Structure formats: C-alpha cells, structure tokens
Amino acid sequence: MYTIFNIYWINSVKPVITALVLIAVILAIFFVDTFCSINISIPVFYIVVIIFYSNKESLQRVYGLSAACMLLTVLAFLLGHYNNIWSIEFAHCFVNLVAIISTTFLIRKNKLKSEKLRYSEELLTQTQELSKTGSIRFDSPTKQVTWSHETARIFDYDLTKQPTLACIYRRVHRADIVNLKEALTEFSDESPLVSVQFRLMLSNDKIKYVCMLIKRVPLGDTSAVYIGAIQDITKFKLNEFAKTKAQSDLVHANRVSVLGELTTTLAHDINQPLSAITINSEAAGRWLAQSPINTHEIKQNLLGINKGAQKASDIIQCIYALAKKSPIDKTLVPINSIFSESFALMDGLINKTDVAIDYQGNSADCTLFANKVALQQVIINLLLNSIQAFKHDQADKKISITVQINGPNIEITMKDNGPGFKSDSASKFFNAFYTTKKNGMGMGLTICSTIIKDHNGSIKIGNNPTGGACVILSLKAQCDGGEVYE
Amino acid sequence: MNKPLVIVIDDEQAIREAIGSLVRSVGLDFCGYGSIHDFNATVDQTRPSCLILDVRVNLDNGLDFQNNLKQLGLQIPIIFITGYGDIAMSVKAMKAGAIDFLTKPFREQDLLDAIMQGLQKSQSHLKLLQLQQKYKQLSMREREVMSMAVSGLLNKQIASELNLSLITVKIHRANASKKMQASSFAELVRMNEMLVSSMNG
Numbered sequence: 001m002y003t004i005f006n007i008y009w010i011n012s013v014k015p016v017i018t019a020l021v022l023i024a025v026i027l028a029i030f031f032v033d034t035f036c037s038i039n040i041s042i043p044v045f046y047i048v049v050i051i052f053y054s055n056k057e058s059l060q061r062v063y064g065l066s067a068a069c070m071l072l073t074v075l076a077f078l079l080g081h082y083n084n085i086w087s088i089e090f091a092h093c094f095v096n097l098v099a100i101i102s103t104t105f106l107i108r109k110n111k112l113k114s115e116k117l118r119y120s121e122e123l124l125t126q127t128q129e130l131s132k133t134g135s136i137r138f139d140s141p142t143k144q145v146t147w148s149h150e151t152a153r154i155f156d157y158d159l160t161k162q163p164t165l166a167c168i169y170r171r172v173h174r175a176d177i178v179n180l181k182e183a184l185t186e187f188s189d190e191s192p193l194v195s196v197q198f199r200l201m202l203s204n205d206k207i208k209y210v211c212m213l214i215k216r217v218p219l220g221d222t223s224a225v226y227i228g229a230i231q232d233i234t235k236f237k238l239n240e241f242a243k244t245k246a247q248s249d250l251v252h253a254n255r256v257s258v259l260g261e262l263t264t265t266l267a268h269d270i271n272q273p274l275s276a277i278t279i280n281s282e283a284a285g286r287w288l289a290q291s292p293i294n295t296h297e298i299k300q301n302l303l304g305i306n307k308g309a310q311k312a313s314d315i316i317q318c319i320y321a322l323a324k325k326s327p328i329d330k331t332l333v334p335i336n337s338i339f340s341e342s343f344a345l346m347d348g349l350i351n352k353t354d355v356a357i358d359y360q361g362n363s364a365d366c367t368l369f370a371n372k373v374a375l376q377q378v379i380i381n382l383l384l385n386s387i388q389a390f391k392h393d394q395a396d397k398k399i400s401i402t403v404q405i406n407g408p409n410i411e412i413t414m415k416d417n418g419p420g421f422k423s424d425s426a427s428k429f430f431n432a433f434y435t436t437k438k439n440g441m442g443m444g445l446t447i448c449s450t451i452i453k454d455h456n457g458s459i460k461i462g463n464n465p466t467g468g469a470c471v472i473l474s475l476k477a478q479c480d481g482g483e484v485y486e
Numbered sequence: 487m488n489k490p491l492v493i494v495i496d497d498e499q500a501i502r503e504a505i506g507s508l509v510r511s512v513g514l515d516f517c518g519y520g521s522i523h524d525f526n527a528t529v530d531q532t533r534p535s536c537l538i539l540d541v542r543v544n545l546d547n548g549l550d551f552q553n554n555l556k557q558l559g560l561q562i563p564i565i566f567i568t569g570y571g572d573i574a575m576s577v578k579a580m581k582a583g584a585i586d587f588l589t590k591p592f593r594e595q596d597l598l599d600a601i602m603q604g605l606q607k608s609q610s611h612l613k614l615l616q617l618q619q620k621y622k623q624l625s626m627r628e629r630e631v632m633s634m635a636v637s638g639l640l641n642k643q644i645a646s647e648l649n650l651s652l653i654t655v656k657i658h659r660a661n662a663s664k665k666m667q668a669s670s671f672a673e674l675v676r677m678n679e680m681l682v683s684s685m686n687g
Contacts, residue, residue: 268569268590272498275591279504282594286511297507304504311500351542352570 022065025049026072033076043073043096047103054107062111066104070097125149132232138165141223154210154232156202173199173207184214192216197233209237247450248325254447255322255377261384265348269315273308280304318345321373322380330455332478333372335403335410336361341372342379353387355397362403366410366477374451375475381444382471386416389469394418405477409457412473420463488533490605491515495525495548496540496567501590505538508594509601522546534612536585536604538597541568541575549575552582561611563604567592614684617677623665631658632666636678 026049033042046069054062077093078085125148128134134151138144145163152159155171172180176198183196193215200208214228259266284301287294318341339359343350350357383399390397399416430449445461452459457475464470492509494516496502502518509516519525522543541548552564566579566587576587585607586600624632627648634644645655668674 264570271569271590273500276498276500276504278591279501279508279594279597283504283508283511286508290511297510300503301507304500304507308500308504348569 022049022053026069030072030076033073034079041092041096043069043076043093043100046073046096046100050100050103050107054111059108059111062104062107066100070100073097073100129153134230136163136228136230138226138228139223140226151230154208154230155200171200171202173201175199187214187216192218207234208232209234251374251377251447251451252325254381254444255373258377258380258384258444259319259322262345262349262380265352266315266319266345268348268352269344270312273311273315277305277308277312280308315344322376324373330369330371332367333370333375334365334367335412336365338370338372338375338379339401339403342376342383345376346380346383349384349387353390353397355387355390355399357383358398358400360400360402362405362410364405366403366405368410368455368475369478370455370475371451375455378448378451378473381448382414385444386414386418386469389416389418391419406474408477409474410477412475414471414473415464415468417466417468420467420469421461488530489513489515490608491517491530491533491535492538492601492605493525493535493562494518494538495520495522495543496538497521497543498540501540501567505597508597512598514601514605522548522551531612531615534605534608535562536601536608537562537564538601539564539566541566541579549578549582552579552584556582561608563607565597565600565604567597614680617666617681618684620666621681624662625658628658628662628665631655632662632674632678635659635662635671636675 026046029042029045029049036042050062050065050069053065057065073093073096077089081087081089128148128150132150132154134148134154136145136147136151143165145165145168147155147163149159152161152163155163155168157163157167161167169177180196180198183194186194193213195211195213197209197211200210202208209232210230211233212228212230214226216224216226218224280301284298284305287297287301322345339361343357343359386399387397397417399414401415402413404411404413430445449459452473452475455475457473459474460472462470492505492514494502494505494509496505496518497520499520502520506516506518520543523546539548539551548566555562555564563585564579564583565585566576567590568575568587569590579587585604586596588596588600621629630648631644634647635641639647641655641659642652644650644659645652648655650658663671663674666674666677668677
C-alpha cells in the first residue's frame with residue numbers, strides 16, 4: 001500500500017506540488033520586487049531559484065524558467081517605473097537581466113559537462129560489465145580502497161558496501177592467498193606492473209577464476225597508489241579445462257585402441273612366461289617325488305618361476321600404465337627406457353610380423369622432461385604404422401631407430417624399408433581422420449603430433465632417399481651433469 | 487642303447503630351461519638351442535631322439551625347417567609348440583608329419599605324452615634302420631629263401647621252387663635267421679613284415 005502510494009506520489013503528485021511551490025515562490029519574489037521598495041536587488045533571488053531548479057530539471061525547462069524570470073523582472077520594472085524609464089532603476093534591471101542570462105549560460109555549460117561525465121561513466125560501467133573487467137584502487141598510506149561496480153560484482157559484494165582489503169581477502173580462495181600475497185610483493189621500480197591469477201571462493205561455494213593486473217604509482221618516497229584491473233576469466237578457464245579434458249580423452253582413446261591392436265600379441269607375450277611357470281612348477285613336482293631329492297634342479301625351477309612371474313608382471317605393468325587414465329604430468333625420463341618398454345609391449349607383434357628392429361640407443365642415456373606414457377604412445381603408434389605398412393610377403397623387413405643428441409635436442413630417427421608414403425599425401429598426415437589404412441581411424445598421427453607439440457618438440461615425416469618411410473622426432477634434452485637446456 | 491635325447495629349439499630361454507628340467511626329471515637327456523642356426527641339423531642316429539620346435543624362432547619359420555629336415559632325409563619326430571596357434575598352421579604341421587602341435591601354455595602331461603610318443607616313433611624308426619642294415623647283409627638267395635619261408639612254404643617246397651637241394655635251403659634259411667638276429671621264426675616273420683611295410687610305405 002505504502003509503495004503504491006509512494007510511486008503515485010513520485011510520479012504524479014510530486015511534480016505538481018513542486019511546480020506550484022515554484023510558481024508561488026516566483027510570484028512572491030515578483031510581488032516583493034514590484035510593490036515593496038526594499039533597497040536591495042530582489043531579482044537576485046530569481047537566480048537562486050533557477051540554480052535550485054536546474055539541479056533536477058532538464059535544460060529546456062531551465063531556459064523556460066529563466067525566460068519567465070526575465071519577463072517578470074522587466075514587468076516589475078515597467079510596473080514600478082513606467083513614468084521614469086531612464087532612471088538608475090533601468091540600469092539595475094539591465095544588470096539583473098544580464099545576471100540571469102549569464103547564470104543560465106553557466107548552468108547550461110555545467111549541465112552539458114556533467115551530462116557528458118555521466119554518459120562516459122555509464123559507458124564505463126557498461127563496458128566493464130560487458131568485458132567482465134572491474135577497476136580497483138588502493139591508497140597505500142590511508143589503506144583506502146575504491147572499486148567500480150563491476151569489481152564489487154566480481155567479488156560478490158553489494159554495490160553499497162564500502163570496500164576494504166579485508167573484504168577482498170575474505171573472498172580469495174584459501175589455496176591462492178599465499179600466491180596473491182607473494183605476487184603483491186613483486187613490485188619494483190623496474191617492473192611496476194604485476195599480473196596474477198587466482199580463484200575466488202564465493203558465498204555459495206561457487207568458484208570464480210580471476211586475473212588481476214596491478215600497477216604501482218609511487219607518490220613521494222614512501223606512499224604509493226595501486227591501480228588494478230580485475231577480470232573474471234571463469235568462462236575462459238572452464239573452456240580451457242574442457243578442451244584439455246577432451247584432448248586427454250582423445251589421447252587416451254588412442255592409447256586404448258593401440259592396446260587393442262596389440263592385444264593378441266600381448267596375450268602371447270604373457271603366455272610365454274606363464275608357460276615357463278607352469279612347466280617349471282610341474283617339473284619341480286616331479287623332482288620332489290624322486291629320491292634322493294635333486295635340490296639343484298628344484299632351485300632352478302623356483303628361479304624360473306620367479307623370473308617368469310617377474311616378466312609377466314613387467315608386461316602387465318606396461319599395459320596398465322598405457323591403459324590407465326593418468327594426468328599428463330611430466331618427469332625426468334631416460335630416453336632408452338621409453339624405447340625398451342615400448343619394445344616390451346610390441347615384442348609379440350614384432351616377432352609375429354617378422355620385422356627386424358635395429359635400435360641404436362643413446363649411449364649417454366640422456367634424459368628428457370616428458371610424460372613417459374605419452375611418448376611411449378607416440379613410439380608405439382609410429383612403430384605400428386611402420387609394421388602395418390609392410391607388404392605381407394616382403395622379405396627382410398627392417399625398422400632402424402637411432403637416437404642422437406643434436407645440440408640441445410634429442411633427435412629420434414625411425415626409418416623403415418617398407419613402401420613409404422605416397423608423395424602427394426605428405427601434408428595430410430597430421431589431419432584428423434586422414435588415413436591410408438583399411439580400418440584406420442586417422443587419429444594416430446594427429447595425436448602423436450599433439451603429444452609432441454605438448455612436449456615443445458617437432459615431428460617430421462617423409463620418405464628416405466633410398467625408399468621407405470622416415471620419421472624424425474626432435475625433443476628437448478636434459479642431459480646429466482646438471483646442464484639443463486631451456 | 488643310449489639314453490633317449492630331447493632337443494628343444496625356442497628363442498625363449500625361460501621356456502628352454504623349464505622344458506629341460508621337466509625332461510631331465512623323467513630321466514631323459516636334454517639339449518636346448520636358441521635358434522635354428524645353432525642347431526646344426528645333425529641327428530644322432532644311435533639313440534632315439536625327439537625335437538621340440540617353436541613355430542617361430544626369431545625370424546625363422548619352424549614349419550620351413552621341418553620341410554628342410556625332411557628333404558635332407560633326417561628322420562626326427564617333431565613336436566611343435568607355439569604362442570599363437572592357428573588352425574591352418576597346425577594342419578600344415580601335422581600333415582608334414584608332426585607328432586603334436588601344442589599351444590602355450592600347455593599341460594606338461596600333454597608335452598610328456600607327445601615326447602614319449604615321439605621317442606617311441608624314433609625308436610621304431612631306429613629299429614627299422616637296423617633291420618634294413620641287417621637285411622642289406624643278406625645275399626640274394628638268402629633273401630629269396632627268407633621271403634618264401636615267411637610266406638609259409640615248407641623247406642622242400644622252397645627247394646623244388648628254387649631248384650635247390652633241401653640242405654642248401656636249410657643252410658640259407660639258418661644264415662638269414664642268424665644275420666637278421668632273429669631269436670625265433672616268429673620274430674623273423676615280424677621283421678619281414680616291418681621291412682615289407684617300410685618298403686611299401
């Protein structure tokens with residue numbers, strides 16, 4: 001009820017009353033001006049009224065009011081001095097008119113200026129809202145914080161809330177507070193600009209990702225002002241996460257499909273040690289049944305069982321590592337171990353397809369900062385491509401692999417003596433879904449190139465001058481002796 | 487007679503050693519090779535032996551090796567073992583005369599049964615070889631008398647058939663029996679049957 005009355009009051013009653021009061025005041029001034037002979041310049045009060053009025057009203061209305069006031073001033077003069085126009089009063093009237101005109105002019109100027117200011121402020125607020133970027137200012141000696149509407153919104157505070165440093169820190173994610181405080185100590189004369197990313201923990205357990213750019217403007221020796229721009233990058237971050245996840249899903253899918261191709265031969269590889277275990281245990285049983293017991297043979301049997309179990313477990317470990325959905329974290333990996341474990345997984349297939357592999361490892365066993373499983377995936381993918389490209393009846397199938405140190409890089413060259421690539425297809429290899437295989441997905445090389453790029457390396461594909469395919473991988477090395485190449 | 491010998495050719499050392507221990511535990515001699523090349527294709531003809539062969543040893547094909555041995559005329563029973571047995575492969579191996587085709591991991595009893603079967607075959611092959619050796623020592627007349635005698639003819643029937651005196655026939659018959667080392671006439675009949683079937687076979 002009260003609200004309805006309020007709206008009614010503001011919308012229809014208030015302007016009428018304001019107008020009536022205004023008219024009454026002006027008429028009062030007019031009557032005093034005309035009929036009282038006070039020895040002061042009454043029309044000055046018109047100026048007061050105009051100034052008051054101009055505060056709330058548009059320029060046109062101010063013009064109207066000014067014109068009315070001027071008219072009344074002239075009228076009062078004419079009514080009081082119609083018999084003696086050219087007196088000193090005429091000069092008074094003239095001065096009054098000039099005063100009203102110049103006031104109106106000043107009001108106009110002021111109004112246009114403030115209009116412009118309001119317009120640009122509105123524009124600023126809107127663009128801040130649009131770009132999700134807020135501004136903030138911190139005066140270091142007074143510890144006073146001022147911020148824009150958008151900043152308040154980003155920090156999830158009411159617009160009327162008076163900002164303080166404490167209420168900013170209250171919103172920062174607990175895990176990121178240290179980071180933020182550390183970043184704020186990094187100002188120096190050379191780099192007055194600091195950029196920091198952190199998370200905000202909002203009241204409803206929502207997490208916001210923000211990026212803040214802060215500039216330090218020194219004022220005198222000790223004090224300074226910090227001016228910051230803070231941007232809400234939650235959407236961007238979430239997109240990025242989704243993209244990373246999609247990519248790692250794809251990489252994982254490829255790993256699983258690679259394992260699928262290896263399944264039959266892997267079964268063979270595990271069967272070998274299992275056979276050895278079975279036969280050894282049966283033989284041990286037979287030796288035990290004899291007298292005198294031949295402990296030497298039984299020891300050998302047990303040793304064989306142990307070795308077999310170890311080998312089977314090693315292979316399973318490799319499969320597990322490849323099949324597991326692991327985060328793409330990187331560690332220092334010796335280059336030769338990447339190959340030896342890839343070969344362990346592919347041993348069966350290599351044997352079955354009669355391909356001879358000539359591996360010239362790196363004698364220094366250089367290490368690189370990499371994700372072992374991902375690089376194994378690349379090696380297995382490339383070997384699979386090579387093996388599957390060989391014609392079934394080709395004699396003397398051979399793949400030679402060399403690992404060389406070339407400056408700061410490890411260069412891995414894989415050559416085969418198969419049919420090689422068709423020259424016109426060279427540019428399409430890294431395109432998704434491009435394949436030359438009958439049942440291929442066309443994802444292998446695309447994923448290889450993604451993985452290599454993720455390791456800041458490069459992959460080149462082509463044919464040997466003597467025939468056959470050639471793949472050159474180049475990766476950053478981290479050789480021993482503490483020399484780290486960046 | 488010497489101890490029977492079991493030969494294993496497999497590139498997997500663990501498998502070789504395991505089979506070796508198993509074979510020794512049943513009182514047989516064992517010899518293992520990591521590749522076909524190492525096994526220089528000499529077969530000891532004085533004792534029964536049996537070959538356990540991986541279908542794929544390094545880059546060599548065991549089935550091809552089986553054919554090579556056959557062409558060289560080396561008679562040795564072969565038991566194939568393989569990690570990936572497919573039907574076509576096993577049919578080919580069995581047709582070429584393999585004793586068995588076992589897929590890893592196999593039961594040790596199956597392998598031992600196959601080994602025993604192989605050694606038996608080898609033994610009878612050795613016996614046949616010896617018989618043929620002995621038969622070669624017979625003269626033409628002795629062979630004639632022997633084949634007629636084992637077909638059931640009496641000495642005098644043989645004498646009239648060959649236009650020989652009874653006493654000569656008796657001497658030839660006794661000589662043949664002695665050279666063939668037959669302890670009885672019944673054994674001589676069996677020996678003859680083996681020889682005839684091997685010649686027809």
